[in-house]
Amino acid sequence: xxxxxxxxxxxxxxxxxxxxxxxxxxxxxxxxxxxxxxxxxxxxxxxxxxxxxxxxxxxxxxxxxxxxxxxxxxxxxxxxxxxxxxxxxxxxxxxxxxxxxxxxxxxxxxxxxxxxxxxxxxxxx
Amino acid sequence: xxxxxxxxxxxxxxxxxxxxxxxxxxxxxxxxxxxxxxxxxxxxxxxxxxxxxxxxxxxxxxxxxxxxxxxxxxxxxxxxxxxxxxxxxxxxxxxxxxxxxxxxxxxxxxxxxxxxxxxxxxxxxxxxxxxxxxxxxxxxxxxxxxxxxxxxxxxxxxxxxxxxxxxxxxx
Numbered sequence: 001x002x003x004x005x006x007x008x009x010x011x012x013x014x015x016x017x018x019x020x021x022x023x024x025x026x027x028x029x030x031x032x033x034x035x036x037x038x039x040x041x042x043x044x045x046x047x048x049x050x051x052x053x054x055x056x057x058x059x060x061x062x063x064x065x066x067x068x069x070x071x072x073x074x075x076x077x078x079x080x081x082x083x084x085x086x087x088x089x090x091x092x093x094x095x096x097x098x099x100x101x102x103x104x105x106x107x108x109x110x111x112x113x114x115x116x117x118x119x120x121x122x123x124x125x
Numbered sequence: 126x127x128x129x130x131x132x133x134x135x136x137x138x139x140x141x142x143x144x145x146x147x148x149x150x151x152x153x154x155x156x157x158x159x160x161x162x163x164x165x166x167x168x169x170x171x172x173x174x175x176x177x178x179x180x181x182x183x184x185x186x187x188x189x190x191x192x193x194x195x196x197x198x199x200x201x202x203x204x205x206x207x208x209x210x211x212x213x214x215x216x217x218x219x220x221x222x223x224x225x226x227x228x229x230x231x232x233x234x235x236x237x238x239x240x241x242x243x244x245x246x247x248x249x250x251x252x253x254x255x256x257x258x259x260x261x262x263x264x265x266x267x268x269x270x271x272x273x274x275x276x277x278x279x280x281x282x283x284x285x286x287x288x289x290x291x292x293x294x295x296x
Binding site: 003006007010011013014015025026028029030031032033036037038039040042045047049082084086088091092093094095096097098099 | 135174177178179180181182183184186188190201204205208209212213216222223224225226227228229230231232235238239242243245246247248249251
């Protein structure tokens with residue numbers, strides 16, 4: 001997978017998540033694994049950990065838009081991708097000594113001032 | 126008989142020397158046992174990510190990620206005290222910025238669900254005869270385990286290969 005394609009997909013995943021949930025971009029990490037023996041018929045799988053507390057509707061939209069990003073950037077059919085979304089309590093994650101805020105409470109945290117870069121937003125649209 | 130628990134540490138390739146890794150591992154084990162008891166046997170698994178594999182904010186990442194499970198029902202005070210101690214020694218020793226360390230300390234049952242989700246995405250033909258061979262007794266999520274699996278399977282001509290499998294910690 002060319003580096004440019006990896007960069008673009010990472011930006012797209014970041015953008016989708018931040019645009020939909022309002023989370024700071026610094027909360028979004030993307031790691032690639034290659035040559036893993038996925039289920040038959042699946043060309044790409046996204047395993048996502050997100051903070052618990054969002055509605056089922058938001059999570060469903062998130063999965064749908066992530067599927068679109070995978071399909072677009074990898075050039076595979078949506079049916080050939082799969083996504084697993086796991087929710088983890090925010091209070092179980094710490095970045096640099098601070099517990100992550102609950103979804104929607106970012107403004108009251110030290111990450112409150114951080115915005116999603118315009119460049120990242122552009123890659124989502 | 127000690128209780129086994131696995132810690133997964135993902136770092137960027139070239140970020141830490143072997144000496145630093147050994148020191149951090151020793152500190153992590155000591156800190157865990159200090160907070161949760163000397164009956165815990167902590168096994169630390171390191172994954173060094175090559176350039177181009179990890180991103181944060183949509184840009185190349187310099188972050189390290191530590192995942193280590195704690196007993197179910199651990200209260201927040203106890204969990205956070207452990208997390209703060211780990212953050213303190215890690216940041217102090219490595220000199221990384223506070224945004225370059227992500228520490229995930231879930232209940233053990235959540236860690237097992239995460240592992241199951243990891244396993245479920247693989248070709249089910251592997252689960253019994255290949256994958257379990259590499260899953261440790263605790264069963265916490267382990268990227269290194271997956272890579273070892275991949276290397277083993279590459280030698281098997283029967284396996285079909287997939288191009289990509291991103292993992293996303295999008296909180």
